[in-house]
Amino acid sequence: MNKKILKRIQRRDRIARYVITVGGMAVIFSVLLILFLIARVTVPLFQPAVAERVARFPVADQGATVMAAGLDEYRESPFVVDAGGRVQFFAPGGQPAGGELLLAPPVGAGRILAVDSGEELTFGALWDNGSMTLDQVRFPSGFDAEGRRVQSREVARLASLPPLEQGVPKQALVRRDGEERLTQVALLADNRLLIRQLVTETDLFGDSREATHLLEATGLPGEPITAMVLDTTGKNLYAGTGRGTLLHWDLSEAGAVELLDRLPAFPDGRAITSLALIFGDISLAVGDDRGGVATWFGVRDGEGVKRLQRIHVLSGHRRAVAGMIPSRRDKSLISFDAAGQLHMDHMTSERHLLTLSSEAPLRAGSLAPRGDGLFAVDAAGTGYLWKLRNPHPEVSWRTLFGKVWYENYDQPRYVWQSSAATEDFEPKKSLTPLIFGTLKGTFYAMLFAVPLALLGAIYTSQFGNARLRGMIKPTVEVMAAIPSVVIGFLAALWFAPLLERSVPALFLGLLLVPVFLLAAMVLWQGVRNRPLGKQLDRGVEFLLLMPVLVLAVATAITLGPMVENWLFDGNFKLWLFHEAGVRYDSRNCIVIAFALGFAVIPIIYTIAEDALSNVPQSLKAASLALGASRWQTVWRVILPSASPGIFAGTMIGFGRAIGETMIVLMATGNTPIMDWSIFNGMRPLSANIAVEIPEAPVGGTLYRILFLSAVILFTMTFILNTAAELVRQRLRKKYGRF
Known part of the structure; x- marks a missing residue:
């Protein structure tokens, strides 16, 4: 050359x-x-939560006692309420901001004995004459002529209650439920609980009148009450005693009080020192004198009655828990002990977020409404202002992949629920049901597609003639060009309703089709040696089975309604629910098996058929020359030689099924449940991303979890393809050529 x-x-x-x-x-x-x-x-x-201390400054004048603390939405005006009823505001740096306001004392009152801090900066003040007021500190915002935001301050009196005849209580709580009800709970010196309800009642004619109910809580075990809390509507009262007994009363019915729970919170009888209700008023946080913090909520017992049960255990303290501050934005909770150490935890994830400390034991504290700031005051009159950054407290490996006991659930479960009708719902973002749904849909699709694709490839490459192969293979390959959205559309709007009307016919067809085909094959063995049979026995035998297949399907469709009337009393879905406890969903795994399997068949068939056809003819000829039958040659020689290609095609089809989006999105019902039943739907990772991403705020928890779902899907595909390639290389090495 x-x-x-x-x-x-x-x-x-x-x-x-x-x-x-x-x-x-x-x-x-x-x-x-x-x-x-x-x-x-x-x-x-x-990433862990971060706290930055913005300022440390004195907040109490000489001789003044701080009773409560608060922080506005923008962390610009921390304030304290002292025993004289003064509301003092400070700048973020700690300088007095001026414009001091006053909680106006009722007639005959002088000083505040105790303050009950509620949501939205409301304060229930117990005065020294036994009267009680409910005030709210507000920060109206506006804009000046130059467009700058201007924030003012005011105190609004929401309610005022006269003294009780039984004397000045040691502690008192007050809650207002709109304009209809005002509830006061007072702990008297003799350990009795008095409940005063002011209810506005409207008759049939639209006239309203106020009714006052004075009740006494019963069911106390004779132990001193050391902590109590009332929910935001004043309909549920909780109390803890010095011997560790937890009590719960229902106050929802005006003029009535019912003891729902009385149980020992701790087997060792430790004292309950602090109670708080987590955002949503379903879970109760309990702190004890040994530094333990746990949350409780009602769980249905065997009789269907909700009883308090300890669910989550949060990080503990070395000293007794002195108080707790629940977040009004999520399920986070701040607890502080008698030594001035603060812990911030998230209830659902049981994740310890922050540890802070003050120089002296804390007296009061408040979280900003957005949860991004904390203002606390210690016993020495020093205020601490922290800026918090805690964007994803509800996320942990346990909440993403483990069982979690959510509020209003009777046991721990894997749950995906990204949104709800109210803002106080508990985030449920377990990826386990989505991974399960991905594997479930892929399993049923492959269960349908692999046998058909491989058997079809074996027939056309080894038993069919060249002309038949030239027609079938291009036809199957054209199937791969059908858009996924078209397959999903037909599966959801045509096949699913058709299947729902004829489920017994489908199962009857699965029984009759093999029976009819076997019978036809037996008859064919008697015909194939005749002259007419010898003319047809040239690789087109399957054409003779087409009428048999049509006859079997027609028989199943005809007999299906009769079998349903005979065996299932005319309603298979109702029988399935009553007898087996399984609900039939119109978009279920049967639909997915056919639709997704239809999309996967061309890939597996094409690669497997090419691998089978590329086996050298010399191997086939040698096997036949040694006396092996055509089927023995295929089973013992052709399939092992082509196994690397067949395995690769199957794995590629598996990966195609895992990553499919439109078909599973349209035909599954998108129900994130963990059930292997073929009559239920599922929600795969890919469909979940498509459903949720348009509504996910950029940078939010849901948004990032969806990206984590994409990483998991990517990783699953990568591991699957890597394992498939390793197996293929071993098969190729074992069988020499392919």
């Missing part, structure tokens, strides 16, 4: 090798870059 031509060929080969190498590395780099970009969005989910 001419040396110039040879050099030109070698030069082109080197260029091609470099281009292919660079292109391959670029593809690998692009894939890794995509994974990095996706994973980078999820990293903040697991």
